[in-house]
Amino acid sequence: MxxxxxxxxxxxxxxxxxxxxxxxxxxxxxxxxxxxxxxxxxxxxxxxxxxxxxxxxxxxxxxxxxxxxxSSSRETPRVLPASDHSEPDPALAVTEHDAMWRALIQLPLRERTVIVLRYYEDLDHASIAAVLGIKESTARATASRALAALRAAHDPAIVKGADDDHDRF
Incomplete structure (x- = not known):
């Protein structure tokens, strides 16, 4: 070719x-x-x-x-104020997509790269490890941390619930 x-x-x-x-x-x-x-x-x-x-x-x-x-500085997306509408927003899917995009962009560099290679490029952990020059176990662990961060960004109650459990003991 x-x-x-x-x-x-x-x-x-x-x-x-x-x-x-x-x-x-x-x-x-x-x-x-x-x-x-x-x-x-x-x-x-x-x-x-x-x-x-x-x-x-x-x-x-x-x-x-x-x-x-x-790069010496990073730009961070501006957080939009919450809406106080009582009826469902017809653009909910768009805002959820936007929120997930913002959470993805805020991930640390390696975590974001692993998630993109895994779910956008559809590479397995071994291929991701080869692309980044890291161990396969590191690629798996990084993906796990990144997914946990994305879940927490999507549902802040996950993090709040974890903190509440910690405060009880």
């Missing part, structure tokens, strides 16, 4: 992965461009691999991790 064929076939998928990782469309395009430039420089070697896409995906993830480590 030639490089331009690869980009035509997988380019948009890479941009979507970059978006889910970074939460920013422009940053996603930059990450994709950086990963593709890296792949282009080494394309003779990359195209001979069993799975060239795995190489480019890892380059994109590494670019995201590197950029996040370099």
């Amino acid at each position: 030639e490089f331009d064929e690869y980009v035509a076939a997988r380019g948009q998928q890479l941009v979507r992965l970059g978006y889910v990782l970074s939460g920013d469309r422009y940053r996603a395009e930059d990450l994709t461009q950086e990963a593709l430039m890296n792949a282009y420089r080494h394309w003779r070697r990359v195209r001979g691999m069993d799975d060239p896409h795995a190489y480019v995906r890892r380059a994109l993830v590494n670019a995201h991790v590197s950029a996040a480590r370099r």
Whole structure:
């Protein structure tokens, strides 16, 4: 497969992965461009691999991790005030999606990356470990912590209930 064929076939998928990782469309395009430039420089070697896409995906993830480590400050989404409407909101699904997106973006870098690779890219723990250069058990533990944090963000009573149990003893 030639490089331009690869980009035509997988380019948009890479941009979507970059978006889910970074939460920013422009940053996603930059990450994709950086990963593709890296792949282009080494394309003779990359195209001979069993799975060239795995190489480019890892380059994109590494670019995201590197950029996040370099950044000196992080933007945090503004929390919207709670609505005092007594009737159900017809846009409940949208707001729940938005709340989950905000919780995902607030996860620590490695946890967010593991969750995206697991549930967006549908990679198993062994593949995630290979992409991130970590042990498979670390990938599983990180996914477990991240899912617990997302559950707690979705239902604050989970955390409150845990604190209440702790205060009783």
